[in-house]
Amino acid sequence: MKKLKTFPKGGVYPNDNKELANSAAIRNAPIPPVCTIPMQQHLGAPAKVLVSPGDAVQEGMLLGEASGFISAHVHSPVPGTVKDITSVVLTDGTTSEAVIIELGGEFNRSGKNIQPVEWRNLSASRLLEKIKEMGIVGMGGATYPAHVKYTIRKGSHVEFFVVNGVECEPYLTADHRLMIEKTEEILEGTGIIRKILKPDTVLIGIEENKPDAIAVMEERIEQKGLDFHVVPLKMKYPQGDEKQLLKSLTGREVPSGRLPIEIGAVVSNVATVFSVYEAVVFNKPLIERIVTVTGSAVTNPSNLKVRIGTKISDLIEECGGFKIRPKKIIAGGPMMGFAQANADSPVTKGVSGIIAMPAGEARISSETPCIRCGRCIRACPMGLSPAHLYKRIDNRHIDAALKEGLMDCTECGSCGFVCPAGIPLVQGMKLGKLLSGKKRA
Numbered sequence: 383m384k385k386l387k388t389f390p391k392g393g394v395y396p397n398d399n400k401e402l403a404n405s406a407a408i409r410n411a412p413i414p415p416v417c418t419i420p421m422q423q424h425l426g427a428p429a430k431v432l433v434s435p436g437d438a439v440q441e442g443m444l445l446g447e448a449s450g451f452i453s454a455h456v457h458s459p460v461p462g463t464v465k466d467i468t469s470v471v472l473t474d475g476t477t478s479e480a481v482i483i484e485l486g487g488e489f490n491r492s493g494k495n496i497q498p499v500e501w502r503n504l505s506a507s508r509l510l511e512k513i514k515e516m517g518i519v520g521m522g523g524a525t526y527p528a529h530v531k532y533t534i535r536k537g538s539h540v541e542f543f544v545v546n547g548v549e550c551e552p553y554l555t556a557d558h559r560l561m562i563e564k565t566e567e568i569l570e571g572t573g574i575i576r577k578i579l580k581p582d583t584v585l586i587g588i589e590e591n592k593p594d595a596i597a598v599m600e601e602r603i604e605q606k607g608l609d610f611h612v613v614p615l616k617m618k619y620p621q622g623d624e625k626q627l628l629k630s631l632t633g634r635e636v637p638s639g640r641l642p643i644e645i646g647a648v649v650s651n652v653a654t655v656f657s658v659y660e661a662v663v664f665n666k667p668l669i670e671r672i673v674t675v676t677g678s679a680v681t682n683p684s685n686l687k688v689r690i691g692t693k694i695s696d697l698i699e700e701c702g703g704f705k706i707r708p709k710k711i712i713a714g715g716p717m718m719g720f721a722q723a724n725a726d727s728p729v730t731k732g733v734s735g736i737i738a739m740p741a742g743e744a745r746i747s748s749e750t751p752c753i754r755c756g757r758c759i760r761a762c763p764m765g766l767s768p769a770h771l772y773k774r775i776d777n778r779h780i781d782a783a784l785k786e787g788l789m790d791c792t793e794c795g796s797c798g799f800v801c802p803a804g805i806p807l808v809q810g811m812k813l814g815k816l817l818s819g820k821k822r823a
């Protein structure tokens with residue numbers, strides 16, 4: 383058998399626990415009576431609110447306008463009335479201004495027969511404009527505005543467009559289901575992005591634990607006579623991290639502090655590609671996404687199509703509630719996600735999963751001193767020395783930590799996963815970055 387590609391340095395092998403939800407077909411979550419729509423759902427400047435309390439809004443209407451070069455529009459997921467404009471706590475613990483909408487009136491999109499647009503007749507610049515108009519952002523977690531990513535500087539050339547179907551975070555199955563159930567749409571979306579970027583090669587990277595997704599993608603590509611290449615990848619975390627994925631697929635390394643375009647590559651997650659398809663072909667803004675609701679504490683683990691602004695607690699209820707009392711609720715994956723103090727935060731464009739774990743499944747370890755075992759160093763895919771950086775940050779030697787590569791940390795969580803002393807290494811890296819006043823590149 384051919385050796386599967388992977389990245390060379392570090393990485394870990396957590397139990398993937400995907401069997402809880404990977405055979406659950408995507409179904410619609412109920413539309414909530416009240417939606418909470420944050421203006422900060424993307425990397426960059428928050429959107430500027432365009433509505434006021436008392437205003438009537440329609441499904442898909444612009445609620446917030448992108449307010450800078452790196453920013454994205456925000457649309458209303460439902461028709462109704464603006465009840466309030468307030469501050470909310472997001473799943474990552476930050477706060478954002480949000481528009482609260484009480485459901486009411488007619489849906490002008492859902493359930494209606496919307497004529498598809500023939501995107502092949504549109505120019506590359508019009509396609510890019512549409513992606514901007516519809517508020518599309520990276521849905522694998524990074525939430526980088528897609529129109530910014532696809533705007534290629536004069537003189538730059540895209541050699542590789544990579545569709546990221548790795549979904550290496552344990553438990554999550556939203557992308558897996560999307561690849562099986564929306565294969566054609568993802569391939570069309572890939573074609574749209576190819577028309578914009580004009581890459582030499584299109585690669586679709588999928589981890590080996592999704593053989594059905596690999597098979598269906600390969601089959602449809604062959605049937606359609608497309609020159610896209612599916613590349614099965616070794617199961618190793620964090621295979622889906624943009625930088626590791628590029629190392630696995632192209633052998634190239636993104637230089638420190640730089641973006642993939644500097645090695646001639648652009649990467650987009652499959653959920654983003656699907657949203658690009660819907661935005662261009664059906665003029666659909668990013669008002670819903672697939673969310674995996676799973677973990678051993680959940681009665682019926684599911685993959686739900688969810689309106690942005692739905693509360694986490696509503697999704698758990700839709701999955702039959704808890705069968706065991708959860709010890710920990712996480713938004714996102716267990717490696718990079720955020721523990722939730724309650725289930726009140728709304729789903730935003732970057733939330734791909736909600737995981738509820740009972741005691742025993744949740745890793746809650748008490749911290750003991752470092753035993754200098756070196757496991758964190760061996761696990762780090764970026765070649766950093768997490769124990770050392772942690773100590774620097776703990777002592778507030780931030781400049782020294784920066785010199786030693788703090789900003790190269792992708793916050794993948796591999797170091798904390800292997801640490802026998804239960805040292806919160808990733809939290810330390812995040813704190814260090816915060817103290818340095820710099821944002822992750």
Ligand code: SF4
Pocket residue numbers: 761762763764765766767768790791792793794795796797798807808811
């Ligand atoms: S979280 Fe940062 S330091 Fe830790 S393994 Fe990942 S990249 Fe390395």
Ligand code: SF4
Pocket residue numbers: 751752753754755756757758759768769800801802803804805
């Ligand atoms: S893995 Fe934990 S105990 Fe081992 S060297 Fe790193 S920080 Fe210290």
